[in-house]
Amino acid sequence: MSGLQVVVIGAGPAGVRAAEALVAHGQRPVVVDEAPRWGGQIYRQPPPNFKRAKRLLYGFETGRAEGVHGAMAGIVERIDYRPDTLVWNAREGELDLLHRGRSTTLPYRRLIIASGATDRVLPFPGWTLPGVYSLGAAQVALKAQGCAIGSRVVFAGTGPLLYLVAYQYAKAGATVAAVLDSARLGDKLAALPALLRQPAVLAKGLYYRAWLQAHGVAVHEGAAPLQALGSQRVEGLRWRDGPREQQLACDAIGFGHALRSETQLADLLGCSHAFEPLQRAHLPQRDAAGRSSVASVYLAGDGAGIMGADAAEWAGERAALALLEDAGVTVDGTRAHVLEQRLARVATFRRGLERAFPFPVDWAANVPDDLLICRCEEISAGELRAAVRDTGATELNRLKALTRVGMGRCQGRTCGVAAAEILAHASGLPIDAVGRLRGQAPVKPIPFSAGAA
Amino acid sequence: MSIERISTDVAIIGGGIAGASAALFLRRRGLGVVLLERDLCGSRSSGVNYGGVRRQARPLNQLPLSQRAHGLWGRLRELIGIDGEYVRSGHLKLARSEADLAALEAYRELTRDSGLGLQMLSGAAFRTRCPWLGERAIGGSLCPDDGHANPRLVSPAFARSAQRLGADIREQTPVLEAGHDGQRFVLRAGGSLEVRSEFLLNCAGAWAGPIAAMFGEPVPLTAGHPAMTVTEPLPMFIDLNLGVEGGGIYARQVARGNCVIGGGDGYALDVSRARAGSGAILAILQQAGELLPALRHAHVIRSWSGTEGYLPDRQPVLGPSATTPGLIHGFGFCGAGFQLGPAVGEVLAELVCDGRTSTPIAAFSIARHTSAVPIPA
Amino acid sequence: MPLLHRLTETEREPIAFVLDGRPAHALAGDTVLTAVLTQGERLRQSEFSAEPRAGFCLMGACQDCWVRNESGARFRACSTFVEGGMRLLTGALA
Numbered sequence: 001m002s003g004l005q006v007v008v009i010g011a012g013p014a015g016v017r018a019a020e021a022l023v024a025h026g027q028r029p030v031v032v033d034e035a036p037r038w039g040g041q042i043y044r045q046p047p048p049n050f051k052r053a054k055r056l057l058y059g060f061e062t063g064r065a066e067g068v069h070g071a072m073a074g075i076v077e078r079i080d081y082r083p084d085t086l087v088w089n090a091r092e093g094e095l096d097l098l099h100r101g102r103s104t105t106l107p108y109r110r111l112i113i114a115s116g117a118t119d120r121v122l123p124f125p126g127w128t129l130p131g132v133y134s135l136g137a138a139q140v141a142l143k144a145q146g147c148a149i150g151s152r153v154v155f156a157g158t159g160p161l162l163y164l165v166a167y168q169y170a171k172a173g174a175t176v177a178a179v180l181d182s183a184r185l186g187d188k189l190a191a192l193p194a195l196l197r198q199p200a201v202l203a204k205g206l207y208y209r210a211w212l213q214a215h216g217v218a219v220h221e222g223a224a225p226l227q228a229l230g231s232q233r234v235e236g237l238r239w240r241d242g243p244r245e246q247q248l249a250c251d252a253i254g255f256g257h258a259l260r261s262e263t264q265l266a267d268l269l270g271c272s273h274a275f276e277p278l279q280r281a282h283l284p285q286r287d288a289a290g291r292s293s294v295a296s297v298y299l300a301g302d303g304a305g306i307m308g309a310d311a312a313e314w315a316g317e318r319a320a321l322a323l324l325e326d327a328g329v330t331v332d333g334t335r336a337h338v339l340e341q342r343l344a345r346v347a348t349f350r351r352g353l354e355r356a357f358p359f360p361v362d363w364a365a366n367v368p369d370d371l372l373i374c375r376c377e378e379i380s381a382g383e384l385r386a387a388v389r390d391t392g393a394t395e396l397n398r399l400k401a402l403t404r405v406g407m408g409r410c411q412g413r414t415c416g417v418a419a420a421e422i423l424a425h426a427s428g429l430p431i432d433a434v435g436r437l438r439g440q441a442p443v444k445p446i447p448f449s450a451g452a453a
Numbered sequence: 454m455s456i457e458r459i460s461t462d463v464a465i466i467g468g469g470i471a472g473a474s475a476a477l478f479l480r481r482r483g484l485g486v487v488l489l490e491r492d493l494c495g496s497r498s499s500g501v502n503y504g505g506v507r508r509q510a511r512p513l514n515q516l517p518l519s520q521r522a523h524g525l526w527g528r529l530r531e532l533i534g535i536d537g538e539y540v541r542s543g544h545l546k547l548a549r550s551e552a553d554l555a556a557l558e559a560y561r562e563l564t565r566d567s568g569l570g571l572q573m574l575s576g577a578a579f580r581t582r583c584p585w586l587g588e589r590a591i592g593g594s595l596c597p598d599d600g601h602a603n604p605r606l607v608s609p610a611f612a613r614s615a616q617r618l619g620a621d622i623r624e625q626t627p628v629l630e631a632g633h634d635g636q637r638f639v640l641r642a643g644g645s646l647e648v649r650s651e652f653l654l655n656c657a658g659a660w661a662g663p664i665a666a667m668f669g670e671p672v673p674l675t676a677g678h679p680a681m682t683v684t685e686p687l688p689m690f691i692d693l694n695l696g697v698e699g700g701g702i703y704a705r706q707v708a709r710g711n712c713v714i715g716g717g718d719g720y721a722l723d724v725s726r727a728r729a730g731s732g733a734i735l736a737i738l739q740q741a742g743e744l745l746p747a748l749r750h751a752h753v754i755r756s757w758s759g760t761e762g763y764l765p766d767r768q769p770v771l772g773p774s775a776t777t778p779g780l781i782h783g784f785g786f787c788g789a790g791f792q793l794g795p796a797v798g799e800v801l802a803e804l805v806c807d808g809r810t811s812t813p814i815a816a817f818s819i820a821r822h823t824s825a826v827p828i829p830a
Numbered sequence: 831m832p833l834l835h836r837l838t839e840t841e842r843e844p845i846a847f848v849l850d851g852r853p854a855h856a857l858a859g860d861t862v863l864t865a866v867l868t869q870g871e872r873l874r875q876s877e878f879s880a881e882p883r884a885g886f887c888l889m890g891a892c893q894d895c896w897v898r899n900e901s902g903a904r905f906r907a908c909s910t911f912v913e914g915g916m917r918l919l920t921g922a923l924a
Contacts, residue, residue, distance in 0.1 A: 034890060034909075041889055047859035047911070050839050089731050096731045103735060118891040130872050130884035131833050137888035140908075145864045146839030151831075172837050232882055233833060233871045252833070262891075270722075375886070375894060377709075378878045391613060398493055401500060401605040409685050409754050409893035414886065441734065445685060445752035445893065451738025685896075686877045710877060750902045 003027045004327050007095060007106060009087050009265065010114035012040020013064075013309050014301025014316035016072045018112045021320035023075045025329055030080040030106060032087055032097065038072045040116055041136060042309045045069065046144045057143050059168065060204050064309065089441035090268045096441070103450040110296045110323050113265055114316055115303035119256035120417050122157075122363050126228030128375050131252045135161045138254030139168065148174040150252020154237050156180040156225045158357040159258040160205050167208040170217055177250045179212060180223035180239055182257075183357045194352025197345050201308075224360070228253055257359060259306045260417055264439035266304060269297050275432035278351060279305055280359055281417070282436040288340050290319030291326075298323050311346040314339045364418075364425035373422060374415040376408020381422050388426040396435040399423050409445055412437040457646050459621070461485040463805055464640055464650035466628050466664055468494035470604075470791060471783045472656030473611035474798025477532065480618035482806050487650065488612070488620055489642045491627035491660075495608025497725070498658055499791065501759040503681060503703060503715045504604050505694055506792045507544040508569055509596035510560070512768065514816040515793070516567045521812050522796035523568075523598070529607070532795065533614045537607035538707065544599030544694045545574075545583070547590045547744075553698040557594040569596050585690045587746050593698075601694045601705045604791055611798070628657075631667045633777055652779045652805050656797075659762035660724075661770075661784035665819065669776045672822040673765055674785055678719035678758040680733030684751050686710035691745065702740045712748070714741045719758030729756035761788045764822070771797060771817035773804065781805065782819050833884055834867040847916040848900075856912045863888065863895050863907035866918060873897050873907050875922045 004027055008015050011033035022029045037045040043058065043065040058065040082099065089096035095106045119134035126132065133141070133149050135157060141147045142165075152175045155166045166179045195202040213219055222242045229236040229247075236249045266284035267273070272293040273282045286292055286299045300319040301312035318339040321331045369382025387393055387402045396419065399405060405419045406412035412419070416437050424431045463479050465472045468490030476486045488494075506526055508519040525532065529539050548554040554575060561571040574582055575592030583590070616622045626643035631653070633639065638653040640646075655664045662674035691706040702716035717733040734756050742748055762785040764770065769787065774780035781804050783797050790797070796812070803810040842857035849869055856865035863885050866873055872882035873895050885895030888908045895907040900917040 046839070049842055049859045051841070052838060056838075089734075091731075103731070105731070118887060118889060128876075128881065128883065128886075130882050133885070134887050134892075137886060140888040141834060141864075142837070145834075145859075145861065146837055147834040147864055147868065148837050149834060151835050174835070174837060233884070251831070375892070378876065391609065395493070398496065401496070402609070407755070409752075409896070410891065411755060414892045414894075440755050440757055441729070441731065442753060442756070444890070445754045446738075447750075447752050448738050448742040448748050451735045451740075451742055750898075750904050752904070 004323070005107065005109035006030070006112065006323065007032060007108040008112045008114060010040065010116055010301070010303065011035070011038035011072065011083070012114060012116050012301060012312065013043060013068050014303070014312040015040070015112070015114035016068050017313045017316035018114060018300055018320040019079055020071045020075055021317045022324070023078050025324050025331070028079060030082060030108070032082045032085050032095070032106070034084070034086050036084050038083070039065070039069060041140070043068050044140060044144050046146070050146065052146070061309070064313070068313065086444055087265060088443055088446050090265045092269070098446050098450060101447050101449040102452070103446070110298070110327065112298045112300055112316070112319050112323065113303055114301045114312070115262040115265060117259040117261050117302035117306055118413060120258050120260040121414055122257050122360065122418055122421070123371060123373065124225040124227060125368060125371050126230070126234075128372055129228050129230055129234050130232065131230070131234030132228050133252070133254050135165050135254050135256035139165045142168055142172060148172070148252070149254060150234070150250065151175060152177050152250045153252040153254060154178050154180065154248065154250045156223075156239070156253060156255040157257045158182045158360070159256065160353065160357065161256060161258070163205060163208040163212065165254060166212055166217065170212060170215055176212070176217045177248055178218045178220060180225060181219065181221050181357070182224045182360050184222045187358055188356045191352040191356035194348055194355060197352065198349040201349065225253065225255060258357065259302060261305055262303050264443040266292065266297070266299060267439035268441065268443070269294055271297060271299070273436065276305060277432070278354055280431060288343065289322035289336070290315055291322055307343070307346055307350065311343055314342050318343065364421040367422075373418050374405040374408060376410050376414070377404045379403050379405045384419065384422045385426045388423065394423070394427045394429055394434060396420055396423055396437055400437065406437050411440070411443070454645050458649070459487055459646070460649045461487045461621070462650060463487075463652040463654060464489065464638060464648045465654040465656055466631070466640070467656035467658055467661070467784070468612050468622065468624065469497060469499035469656065469658050470495065470608045470611055470794030471658070471797045471801070472654065473608065473615055474795045475654055475656060475783065475801040476615035476620040476622070476798070477611055477618065478799045478802035479805060480615055480620050482802055484805065486615070486620040487648050488615070488622045489626050489628050489640065489648065490622070490624045493609070493624050494612030494622065495604075498759040498761045499608035499794065500605050501681070501757055502604050502788070502791050503679070504601045504705065504713060504791065505544070505703065506539065506602050507596065507599035507694060508792065509544050509571065509594065509599055510546055510696060511789065513563060514813070515768070516564065517812050518793055518796050518800070518814065520568050521799065522793050525795035525799065526792070533607065533610040535606060535610050537602045537610060539600065539602035539607070541598045541600040542693050542705070544596045544696065545593045546696045546698050547586070547593040548698050549589050549591065554592050557698055561594055570598065571596055583693070585745060585747050587744050589743060595693070599694060603707070608794075611794070628664070631664055633668075638779065652781065654801055655780065655782045656784060656801075658784055659760040661762060661782065665782065668774060668780055670774060670819055670823045672770060672785070672819060674762050676721060677761045677763045677788060678721055678727035679715055679761065679788055680717045680719040680729035680737065680756065680758055681713065681715045682729065682734055682737050682753045682756045684712040684714070684748070685754050687712060687751055690747050702737055702744065704741060704745065712751070716740060721760065725760060727758035727760050729758045761786070763787045769817050770819045770822070771800065771814050772819065775818070775820040775823055831871070832868050833871055834864060836868060845912055845914045847912060847914065847918065849918050850920055860912045861908055862897055862905055862910045862912050862916070862918065865912035866897065866907065866920065870920065872920050874920055880922060
C-alpha cells in the first residue's frame with residue numbers, strides 16, 4: 001500500500017465516489033466490500049450472466065447507476081479492490097477481514113466508512129412467515145435475481161421506497177394486490193414546500209404513485225398491516241384502512257419504514273454518537289465534510305444517517321477531499337464547497353420526506369404482546385414489556401441482557417429500532433433516552449475456520 | 454442543589470453479586486442498608502462473566518467459602534425468585550497429557566474431604582462419556598454437582614431481591630468520597646447524596662482499590678479482561694461445564710443451544726469498559742475448534758469482555774479493614790467471584806451482625822497486602 | 831407453491847442440485863435462497879419454535895436465511911451462489 005494508506009469500506013455510491021476522488025489525487029486506496037460486485041444495494045448489479053439492460057434494472061436512476069458503475073470500472077486497476085470481504089472488527093490502525101472463511105488483518109492510516117443502510121423494520125404479527133420480506137429484499141429479488149417475492153404481492157409501510165418498489169414490481173409484470181401507506185394525504189401536502197427543494201426527486205415519487213393508480217393498483221393511505229395470515233407461508237393480510245379492518249388475499253408481503261444506518265464499525269472505532277431526531281436514531285456524528293470525532297475516520301453516505309443515493313455520491317467525494325486536505329494534499333476548495341451546498345439542500349428535502357412519510361410514533365403503543373420483536377431469538381413484545389415492569393429496566397442494553405433481544409445472529413440490525421420503541425413506550429421515556437445497542441466484534445457471524453492458522 | 458442526607462446501619466459500595474447479596478442477607482437480619490452502584494446493579498463483571506458456577510480447581514483455602522456458596526446456589530430460587538438458568542451440569546477439568554492427569558489426581562486427593570466428590574475419567578470411559586471431545590483431551594476430573602448459570606440474570610436479581618426486602622438501592626450513583634468522621638462513615642455520592650452509616654462494605658469489584666486507599670490500606674489490585682465469545686444456537690452436544698488443566702479455553706452450552714466460550718485476554722478501552730480483541734477471538738476459534746470438533750461448521754456471533762479485579766496471589770480480599778473498625782472488604786475475586794458471590798454476601802452480613810463468621814477467611818485478610826497490624830475483631 | 835417467482839432472466843445455464851433428498855434445478859447466478867425458494871416454501875426451521883423461515887432482508891443483514899447441507903456446512907443463502915451438486919436440507923436439525 002502506498003501514499004496515505006487509505007481504506008474505504010463499502011463500494012456503494014459513497015464508497016465508489018470516495019475511492020474515485022482519492023485515485024484522482026494520486027492515491028491507491030484499498031476498497032473492501034462484502035458483495036461480489038460493486039454498486040451497493042441501490043445500484044446492486046446482478047451476476048455477470050444476467051442480461052437485462054440497466055434501464056430495466058434502475059429505471060430513472062439508470063444514469064446515476066451507470067455513472068457509479070463506470071466510475072469504479074475506471075479505477076479498479078488503480079486500487080486494491082477486495083470484494084466478497086467482510087470487515088468483522090475495527091480498531092485504531094487495523095481492520096480484521098474475512099474472505100473465503102479466512103481472517104486477515106489490514107492496516108490503515110486513514111479510513112472512510114461507507115457502510116450503507118438496511119430497511120428500518122416495524123414488525124406486525126405474522127412477519128416471520130415465509131413470504132414476508134423487507135422492501136429492500138423485494139427490490140433485491142427483482143433487480144439482482146429477476147424474481148418477484150410472490151405472485152400476488154402487497155406492499156406496506158411508508159416512505160418513497162414503498163412506491164418505487166411497488167412500481168418496479170408492477171412494471172415487471174408482477175401482480176401488486178395493494179400498496180398500504182401509513183402516511184396520509186395530509187402529511188404529503190404539508191411536506192410539499194420542503195420536497196420542492198429536490199424537484200426531480202419529488203417528480204419521480206409522484207410519477208410512481210400516479211402510474212400505479214393509473215394501472216389499477218389499489219393505493220391506500222392511512223393504512224397499515226395488522227397481521228400476516230397463513231400457517232406455513234403467507235396466504236393473506238389483515239390490515240387497517242383508517243379505522244376499519246380489511247382483509248385481502250396475497251402470497252407475499254414487502255414492507256418497511258424507510259432505512260436505518262449500519263453503524264457498527266463506527267461504533268467499534270469509538271466515534272461519538274448523538275441522537276438525531278429526524279432519523280429517530282443515535283448516529284455517529286460527522287461534520288459537513290464527513291469527519292467523525294475520531295481523527296483519521298471519515299463517514300460517508302447512508303452509513304451514518306440516511307441521505308439518499310445522490311447525496312451519498314456527493315458525501316463520498318466530499319469525505320475523500322476532507323481526508324486529502326487533512327493529510328496536507330491540495331484539493332479544489334470550490335468543488336468541496338459545491339458538494340457541501342448540495343448536501344445542505346438535501347437536508348431540507350429529507351425533512352420534507354419525514355413530513356410526507358412520518359414515522360408512526362404510536363406503533364409501539366398498538367402492537368400486541370404476542371408480536372415477535374426479535375426474530376433471531378423469538379422474543380415477543382410482551383416479554384420486553386414484562387421485563388420493564390418486573391425489573392424497571394430503562395436502558396436498551398440492560399433490556400438485551402435480561403430478555404435476549406438483539407442477542408441473535410443479526411445482533412439487533414432487524415429488531416433494534418422496534419425494541420427501542422417498545423422500551424420507550426413501556427418505560428414512559430422519550431425515544432432518545434433509552435440508549436442504543438452497542439457494536440461488538442464480529443459485526444457479522446464468523447466461522448470457526450477463521451481461527452485456523 | 455439540595456443534598457439528600459441518609460443515615461443507615463450499613464452502606465455498601467458496589468452492586469455486583471457480592472454487594473447485592475450482602476444487601477439481601479443484611480436485610481434478612483433486619484439491618485438498614487443503602488447500596489450505591491455507579492452503573493446498573495450486576496452490569497459489570499458480575500453480569501458479563503463466563504457464568505461458571507464451580508468449586509473444583511479453586512485453591513484449597515477457598516473451598517469452605519465455595520462450599521458454603523454451593524449450598525446457597527442450591528436455594529437460588531428461594532433467594533432471588535428466579536432460577537437464573539442455573540444447572541448442575543457437572544464441571545469437567547480436561548487433561549491433555551499424563552502430567553495433567555497426575556495434577557488433577559493430586560488435587561482430587563487433597564480435596565477428598567471437601568465435599569466435591571471428584572471423579573477421574575480417562576480411557577474408554579472418558580470417550581464414552583464425552584464422545585464430542587477432540588483427541589487432544591485424554592481425560593479429566595469431573596465434579597458432578599458443579600455447573601453454570603446466566604450471570605446477566607442472576608446478578609441483577611440479587612439486587613432486586615434485596616430491594617424488595619427494603620434495601621435502598623441507588624443506581625447511577627458513583628461514590629465520590631468516603632471517610633469516617635469519628636462517629637460514622639460519611640459517603641458523598643452521585644453529586645447530591647450523603648450517606649452516613651455505622652458499617653461500610655467495600656464491594657466495588659475491580660474499582661475497590663481506591664476505596665481501600667481512602668482508608669489508608671491501598672492494595673495492589675490490577676484489572677484483567679477475560680475474553681469471551683458466544684456461538685449461534687446449535688443442537689445440544691456439550692452437557693458439562695468444561696475447563697482445561699493448565700489454562701486455555703473454557704466452554705459451556707446453554708439450554709437455548711449457544712456455546713459460551715472464553716479464553717485468553719482481552720483489553721481495556723478505558724477504566725470501565727473492555728473488549729475481547731481479535732487475537733483472543735481467533736485463538737478461541739482455533740482452540741475450541743480443535744477441542745470440540747462439532748463446532749467446525751458453527752459461527753461465533755459476538756464477543757465481549759469485562760473488568761475483573763486481580764491480586765498478585767490470586768486470592769480475594771475478604772474481611773475486616775486493618776485500619777478502620779466497621780469497614781469490611783469483599784473484592785478482588787480474580788475472575789472467579791461469580792460462584793462465591795452468594796456466600797461472600799452472607800459472610801459479610803455475618804461479620805457486620807455477629808462480628809465474626811463461621812467460614813475460614815483469614816487467608817483473605819487485607820492485612821497481607823499492607824504493613825498495618827489488623828485490628829482484633 | 832414456491833415462494834419466489836421468476837419474472838425474467840430465465841435463459842441461464844441450468845444447475846442441478848439436491849433439496850431435501852430430491853433432485854432440484856436452479857439457474858447459474860441464482861443465490862442459494864433463489865434456488866431453494868423457486869422450488870419450495872422455506873429455507874430452514876426456527877431453532878426455537880420449529881416454525882418455517884425463508885429469509886427476510888436478502889442483503890446479508892438479518893441472518894435469517896442460513897441453510898445447511900447434508901455434511902453440516904452452513905451458508906447464508908442470500909449471499910451464497912448455488913453450485914451444481916449442492917445437497918441442501920431445510921428441515922429440522924437432528
